[in-house]
Amino acid sequence: MSELHKFLFEGLPVRGMLVRLTESWQELLARRTRAADIFPLPVRTLLGEMAAAGVLMQANIKFNGALILQVFGDGPVRLAVTEVQPDLTFRATAKVVGEVAPDARLEAMLNLHGQGRCAITLDPKDKRPGQQPYQGIVPLHGDHQEPLQELSQVLEHYMLQSEQLDTRLVLAADERIAAGLLIQRLPVEGAGNLQGERNEDRIGQDEAFNRIAHLAGSLTRKELLTLDADTILRRLFWEEKLLRFVPQAGANGPRFHCGCSRERVAAMLRGLGRPEVDGILAEQGRVEIACDFCGQKYHFDPVDAAGLFLPAGTQPPGSSAIN
């Protein structure tokens, strides 16, 4: 079962989380059954790491809305995106436009000409009128313009920039599991705050964090993919005092879910405009839209399509059009 483990280090300003997406990740992959839809292996790995990271980041904030993690760029992969809701349901997809080499990493996939970016968007559930989603963007290169090859490095960079918090991330994914370990220094609070100490003053300075981050960094991808959570935490932190929360699994844990619906597709078609939709109908006899995230197909025949553009409440009887 997919699971999320949260823990604290007793007496130290450090927290951690470990996520393992198993059947939920397999379900996401299994949705893409046609050969043409199956992503190349490096893209699947990237999406798995993004799903694991997205769950960790969503679980790490108090925010009622979707967390959307996107990497977009100028290579054979144009976009990879994962979206995680506050209840830890997630979905992910990618847009691949060219050949992806079997050993391609971040630069070869998304940052061929240095234009790759990673964006984290927090989209509030109940938006006030005019309220915009919050978005932070970081490039796919380090402080010295060196291209980053790992998503974990990009996200560590983002956390440092956006929250001034030291973070260590280990991510890995294969066909069976997408997993991640996050270790983060806690924000300065209470006494530290009163003395005017700021989060940025502590960057790289906290000995406890540095020690624990170093331990976390010794976790190999293979261990992350093959060992259970208890074994990983025991092996890494056997000398530390861990305070563990009740793991979140099953209905409370991370799981695959796509929020697409016929209503949303109808709204999208309305946004496209009548001439465009009529053009598709003339060419293909009906409109077929497949959800990029889950593969669900939505069909609109000419009667359905005509109903899309009628004022609410005036659909012809017997039509399945959406208001």
Ligand SMILES: [Zn+2]
């Ligand atoms: Zn869907």
